[in-house]
Amino acid sequence: MEASFDKVAVNYDSTFTNSEIGKLQRNSVYKQLSKQLDSIQNVLEINCGTGEDAIWFAKQNYNVTATDISPKMIEVAKSKANLNFKTADINSIASIFESEKFDLIFSNFGGLNCLSKSELEKFFVNGDSILSEKGKLALVIMPKNTLWEQFYFLAKARFSSIFRRKKEFVLADVDGEKVATYYYNPKDIVNLAEANFEIVATKPIGFFVPPSYLEPFFKNKKGLLGFLNSFENRIKNWQFLSKYADHYIIILQKR
Numbered sequence: 001m002e003a004s005f006d007k008v009a010v011n012y013d014s015t016f017t018n019s020e021i022g023k024l025q026r027n028s029v030y031k032q033l034s035k036q037l038d039s040i041q042n043v044l045e046i047n048c049g050t051g052e053d054a055i056w057f058a059k060q061n062y063n064v065t066a067t068d069i070s071p072k073m074i075e076v077a078k079s080k081a082n083l084n085f086k087t088a089d090i091n092s093i094a095s096i097f098e099s100e101k102f103d104l105i106f107s108n109f110g111g112l113n114c115l116s117k118s119e120l121e122k123f124f125v126n127g128d129s130i131l132s133e134k135g136k137l138a139l140v141i142m143p144k145n146t147l148w149e150q151f152y153f154l155a156k157a158r159f160s161s162i163f164r165r166k167k168e169f170v171l172a173d174v175d176g177e178k179v180a181t182y183y184y185n186p187k188d189i190v191n192l193a194e195a196n197f198e199i200v201a202t203k204p205i206g207f208f209v210p211p212s213y214l215e216p217f218f219k220n221k222k223g224l225l226g227f228l229n230s231f232e233n234r235i236k237n238w239q240f241l242s243k244y245a246d247h248y249i250i251i252l253q254k255r
């Protein structure tokens with residue numbers, strides 16, 4: 001796993017973070033996340049990639065520890081900011097941070113889609129153990145029913161791929177690297193987390209704004225992307241669209 005993301009780390013910001021689609025989707029995440037930050041001080045970011053969100057938190061004076069399994073991603077993050085970046089596997093957070101308490105654990109853009117169902121189930125127990133009382137999880141996850149993706153494969157006549165996200169896992173293409181990816185709808189997350197967490201909110205991210213692999217098509221169509229983003233803003237609180245979007249953000253609070 002770390003090897004796959006190590007290989008894409010150097011180009012990750014140019015292919016995703018700084019892409020037009022990446023910027024719009026990240027802004028949508030920030031709009032929803034900002035509503036959840038009252039009484040938050042200590043943030044643990046898991047699967048932080050190149051550190052973009054850790055920098056966002058730090059600029060607002062949150063105390064952030066940001067982790068990723070890929071040493072190369074952490075190397076890129078460290079080159080961007082002098083923050084508390086650390087190489088760590090999500091599956092080991094309970095032991096790595098056993099003597100710490102966080103008010104928020106944040107996971108952006110599908111890091112948790114790299115976990116199998118049994119690993120994800122353990123994540124909710126482990127996350128609970130290092131959260132403060134009434135601490136929160138803010139998780140941005142890829143669902144199974146993304147409409148953009150279904151239209152994309154239909155248009156390409158790749159009929160066997162249209163419902164690929166419904167398989168147990170898929171070897172997804174991440175900048176040329178094959179990464180085992182597990183898709184979860186909001187309901188799957190609630191089922192796995194409900195013993196430890198109650199649900200606060202679920203919102204779509206990228207229902208009208210397309211997946212980032214369509215960046216080459218949209219690169220020179222900023223007007224169209226802006227138009228789609230204006231629709232995105234109108235539906236941003238329509239929870240029922242979450243499972244049809246490219247990602248969704250789900251906020252859970254410790255019981």
Ligand SMILES: C[S@@+](CC[C@H](N)C(=O)[O-])C[C@H]1O[C@@H](n2cnc3c(N)ncnc32)[C@H](O)[C@@H]1O
Pocket residue numbers: 001002005006017046047048049050052053067068069070073088089090091107108109110111114
């Ligand atoms: C699509 S990238 C998202 C990066 C970043 N959160 C962002 O918003 O751009 C997924 C990240 O998850 C990390 N990852 C995958 N499996 C992981 C694991 N088991 N533990 C920690 N990080 C993991 C990868 O190394 C990669 O940096």
